[in-house]
Amino acid sequence: MWAQGDVAGNALFKHAGDYETRHVIDNVVDDERRALDLSAMPHAIFTEPQIAGVGVTEDELEAEGREYVVGRAEYADSAMGRAKKLDDGFVKVRAAPDGEILGYHVIGYEASMLVHEAVVAMRVGATVDEVADTIHAVRAGCTDAITEKLVT
Numbered sequence: 001m002w003a004q005g006d007v008a009g010n011a012l013f014k015h016a017g018d019y020e021t022r023h024v025i026d027n028v029v030d031d032e033r034r035a036l037d038l039s040a041m042p043h044a045i046f047t048e049p050q051i052a053g054v055g056v057t058e059d060e061l062e063a064e065g066r067e068y069v070v071g072r073a074e075y076a077d078s079a080m081g082r083a084k085k086l087d088d089g090f091v092k093v094r095a096a097p098d099g100e101i102l103g104y105h106v107i108g109y110e111a112s113m114l115v116h117e118a119v120v121a122m123r124v125g126a127t128v129d130e131v132a133d134t135i136h137a138v139r140a141g142c143t144d145a146i147t148e149k150l151v152t
C-alpha cells in the first residue's frame with residue numbers, strides 16, 4: 001500500500017505531495033525503493049508580503065534547550081533592497097554554534113524564492129560559513145543574515 005500527499009500525513013503541502021509522488025513512481029514503477037527524506041521542508045505563504053521558512057523557530061529551539069545563534073538582515077540594508085526600494089522585509093537565520101543551519105525565515109519581496117538557498121544548504125549539510133563563502137551575484141537575505149549579523 002502506497003500513499004502520497006495529504007493522506008500520507010507527513011507535511012500537508014502541495015510540494016510535499018509532489019515529492020512523495022515522485023518517490024511512489026520511482027519505487028512502484030521503477031522498483032527503486034528510495035527512502036523519503038522530508039528534512040528541510042519549506043513552507044511559503046503567497047500573501048503580500050510573502051512569508052517563507054524552513055527548519056525550526058527560536059521558540060522550538062528554546063523549548064529544546066538547544067544552543068544557537070541568530071543572524072538577522074533587513075532587506076533595506078542590502079544593495080538589491082535599496083535598488084528596489086524595499087523598505088520592509090527581513091531574513092532571520094538560526095544556526096548551531098558549529099555552523100549547522102537550523103532554521104531560516106523570511107518575510108518580504110520574493111520570500112518564497114529566497115528560502116530555497118537555505119533549503120538546499122540545509123539539505124546538503126552546508127554550514128553558514130560555506131553559504132557565506134559562496135560567491136553570489138546578488139547578495140540575498142540568507143547570506144547577509146549569516147555573514148553580517150550573526151549574534152549569540
Ligand SMILES: Cc1cc2nc3c(=O)[nH]c(=O)nc-3n(C[C@H](O)[C@H](O)[C@H](O)COP(=O)(O)OP(=O)(O)OC[C@H]3O[C@@H](n4cnc5c(N)ncnc54)[C@H](O)[C@@H]3O)c2cc1C
Nearest residue numbers: 004005006007008011012013014015016017043044045046
Ligand atoms: C485553503 C488552502 C490553501 C492551501 N495553500 C497551500 C499553499 O499555498 N501551498 C501549499 O503547498 N499547500 C497549500 N495547501 C495544501 C495543499 O492544497 C494540499 O497539501 C494538497 O492539495 C494535497 O494534495 P493531495 O493530492 O494529497 O490532495 P488533494 O489536492 O485534496 O486531492 C485529493 C483529491 O481526491 C479526490 N477524492 C477524495 N475522495 C475521493 C474518492 N473517494 N474517490 C475519488 N476521488 C476522491 C478529491 O476530490 C481531490 O480532488 C492549501 C490547502 C488549502 C485547503
